[in-house]
Amino acid sequence: MIYEVFRQERKGQAFQHAGSIEAPDERFAEWYAREQYGRRGESTALWVVPREAVHPIEDFVDELNRNYHRVDGYPLKEKLKEARERAGTASRRNR
Amino acid sequence: MSERAQLLVAIADDELILGWRDSEWTGIAPFLEEDVAFSSIAQNEIGHARALYELAARDLETTADELAFDRRPEDYRCSELVQLRLPEWERTIARHVLYEEADAARLRELMASDDVELAGLAAKIDREEAYHRMHAQMWADRLRDEPRFAAALDELRPLVDLRDGHTPELTELWEQMTEVRRSVPGATW
Numbered sequence: 001m002i003y004e005v006f007r008q009e010r011k012g013q014a015f016q017h018a019g020s021i022e023a024p025d026e027r028f029a030e031w032y033a034r035e036q037y038g039r040r041g042e043s044t045a046l047w048v049v050p051r052e053a054v055h056p057i058e059d060f061v062d063e064l065n066r067n068y069h070r071v072d073g074y075p076l077k078e079k080l081k082e083a084r085e086r087a088g089t090a091s092r093r094n095r
Numbered sequence: 096m097s098e099r100a101q102l103l104v105a106i107a108d109d110e111l112i113l114g115w116r117d118s119e120w121t122g123i124a125p126f127l128e129e130d131v132a133f134s135s136i137a138q139n140e141i142g143h144a145r146a147l148y149e150l151a152a153r154d155l156e157t158t159a160d161e162l163a164f165d166r167r168p169e170d171y172r173c174s175e176l177v178q179l180r181l182p183e184w185e186r187t188i189a190r191h192v193l194y195e196e197a198d199a200a201r202l203r204e205l206m207a208s209d210d211v212e213l214a215g216l217a218a219k220i221d222r223e224e225a226y227h228r229m230h231a232q233m234w235a236d237r238l239r240d241e242p243r244f245a246a247a248l249d250e251l252r253p254l255v256d257l258r259d260g261h262t263p264e265l266t267e268l269w270e271q272m273t274e275v276r277r278s279v280p281g282a283t284w
Contacts, residue, residue, distance in 0.1 A: 021128050022126065022127070022128055023128060024237065027229075027233050028128075028233055031132065031226070031229065031230055031233065032128040032129075032131070032132055034226075035128075035131055035132050035135050036128070036131060039135065
């Protein structure tokens with residue numbers, strides 16, 4: 001059985017994926033997780049999750065190319081340039 | 096040697112030799128996670144040995160290293176259980192289970208002792224041993240119906256309390272363990 005291990009570095013922080021371990025059952029998984037991701041004081045807590053419990057999603061459809069949903073859909077550089085031209089305050093580099 | 100020092104050295108010998116024997120699985124345990132786990136247990140045991148030797152060394156005006164490595168093999172007081180080289184996993188686990196059982200009883204006694212220093216160290220060691228016991232129990236449950244495991248328990252159980260004999264295997268281990276140290280007489284590393 002494969003178990004995915006998530007660890008929290010400091011209290012209050014988000015858990016992040018630490019890695020995966022192979023173990024015959026849950027008790028072994030917890031023991032191995034503690035050993036591999038906790039014994040050096042690098043974690044305040046662990047989540048040990050059987051891999052089957054994880055629902056992976058890998059399809060992200062964007063047929064109409066709606067790039068405004070994405071951060072890179074807003075190229076700030078262009079917009080800034082236009083605004084500066086309108087205001088007559090082009091940055092020194094562009095003068 | 097005072098009674099206290101004798102006791103400390105005997106327990107330390109158990110932990111050192113067992114740590115050595117357990118470390119023989121590093122790289123060849125049945126699967127990778129167990130390799131890491133068992134090596135870590137081996138390291139813990141040697142760490143316990145060091146703490147116990149240090150306490151004894153203070154009483155005996157020597158050092159932990161000298162107690163651990165500069166005695167003759169026949170001077171070690173460890174149980175015959177830990178002396179054996181057990182290259183079969185089910186026998187190693189049987190030893191692990193038997194040792195943790197006996198060690199737990201010993202630690203309980205030490206923690207209740209009037210000797211504050213000894214009781215304190217025992218409590219510290221016990222907090223780590225709790226995880227070793229958990230590990231031993233998991234394996235005991237897993238191998239419960241395995242006849243080779245049951246046979247190994249029967250074979251090894253009588254050795255737990257044998258402390259006066261010295262197996263040739265202990266001498267052999269001692270040769271390896273002290274080889275580097277003996278190679279340069281009087282060297283400090």
